[in-house]
Amino acid sequence: MSDRPIHYRPITQLASMLRSGETTPTALTEHFLTRIESLNGPLNAFNLVTADRALSEAKSAEALLATGRDLGPLHGVPYGVKDIYDVAGLPTTAGSRTLNSAPKTEESEVTRKLAAAGMIVLGKTVTVEFAKGIVGINHIQGTPHNPWCQEHCVPGGSSAGTAVAVASGMAPMGLGSDTGGSVRVPAGLSGTVGLKSTVGRISRFGVFPLSWTFDSIGPLTRTVEDAALIYQILQGEDPRDESTLGVRPEDALVSMKTGVKGIRIGIPQHTFFENVDTEVEKAVMEAGRVFRDLGALVENIPYPEAEAVTKMSAVINGVEAAVIHEERLKTQAELMDPVVGPRMLSERDYQATDYVKMLRELKELQISQMETLRDVDVVLSPSARIPAMPVATVDKSLAVYLDFAEQYITNSNVGNRLGLCGLSLPCGFTSRGLPIGLLLNGKPFQEAMVLRAGYAYEQATTWKDVFPDLSWAGE
DSSP, X not given: OTTSXXXXXXXXXXXXXXXXXXXXXXXXXXXXXXXXXXXXXHHOOEEEEOHHHHHXXXXXXXXXXXXXXXXXXXXXXXXXXXXXXXXXXXXXOTTOSSSOOSOBSSOOHHHHHHXXXXXXXXXXXXXXXXXXXXXXXXXXXXXXXXXXOSSOBOOOSSSHHHHHHHHTTSOSEEEEEESSSTTHHHHHHHTOEEEEOOTTTBOOTTBOOSOTTTOEEEEEESSHHHHHHHHHHHBSOOTTSGGGTTOOOOXXXXXXXXXXXXXXXXXXXXXXXXXXXXXXXXXXHHHHHXXXXXXXXXXXXXXXXXXXXXXXXXXXXXHHHHHHTHHHHHHSGGGSOTTTHHHHHHHTTOOHHHHHHHHHHHHHHHHHHHHHTTTOSEEEEESSSSOOOBXXXXXXXXHHHHHHHHHHHHHHHHHHHTTOEEEEEEEXXXXXXXXXXXXXXXXXXXXXXXXXXXXXXXXXXXXXXXOOOOGGGTO
């Protein structure tokens, strides 16, 4: 691992380098800023690069280390912020031209915690407008370019810029959010690791909302251990987000390296493998074999609740988004992205009775799934049913876009609707060299379990050590 370029090294190794004196927060930040300057033009991961601010934060982090004040393993490490998180002093555009661009005066709880841990903000990353889109397309700020594909291929969304930044080595970590798969699908398509936390585990204060019911927080990283480090810092109660009240933090690191012998892994083939790409299916089933070799108990399982939610409409997301954007849809709909605005306008037609009824139905399914998963620790499936496709193919029309969106979101959306946590990590490549993502879903508030399983698989394979060829982008 020490032979890999510094921009592809995980946070755990960067932390060791910072403490040994092999590098400094300032030198590390300068390295990533130089890489952003070189690659962000062709890849479009960042919509705002805060170089002066980042270097100032790096010098402060360096001064603390020099006096013996070590804030922990994240101290002095730079990262990117999905542009729906408020960072004091920076604008939040949410990928739109309809928001006030004035700098924010308040800090999101997530970025506040990362600042307290000594992390350094490199800038804001491109998001699908208002985080409403699983494909990653943004007609307003430009669609980030999947670094594994010289042709402009979709990166997955809505955390598109974050995924591209991490996959291309412009940042060792970036923040995402996940309402229907917006951390896990970009992670799967970009060959990175993405953790979706259970709603209530991490505060959403200061994060522009899409759905109060389904919005969750998560990082995209190079490795599972890096994701666990970030998760460990971010979890905790916050009275400004009522979903977190009463949720006690867990120590995900204590069990992460204990292996998977005896862990029960279920594969619900009839739900998550319909119309799946053959290369994707082969890679995911091979991952199941790896788990068996590691001592896990792997078997096919029925999962009727998952099958039921895949057939439900998007009424909950639609109604909540329509309420959040009510005034905007009345006066600024024509300024919105053509793959976002029309969908939000149509979702205003949902009835309140449909909304309440579906909330009730989902709650019943969430309860009944606990019996279905009583003897299952982790559910294994593809992160997305198809690999990254060319933007020109996906974005031919709204109808074509929606068809591809359905193929990308179906698997991941099960986790949001049923209240699960989930981890996407690389499990192979297609014959065209495109990443394939493995999705490990866990029961609510069982993040430690999916991180444990993901870490064991990652250590048993070499996918984390493969990086994109960016010679076409000027690397």
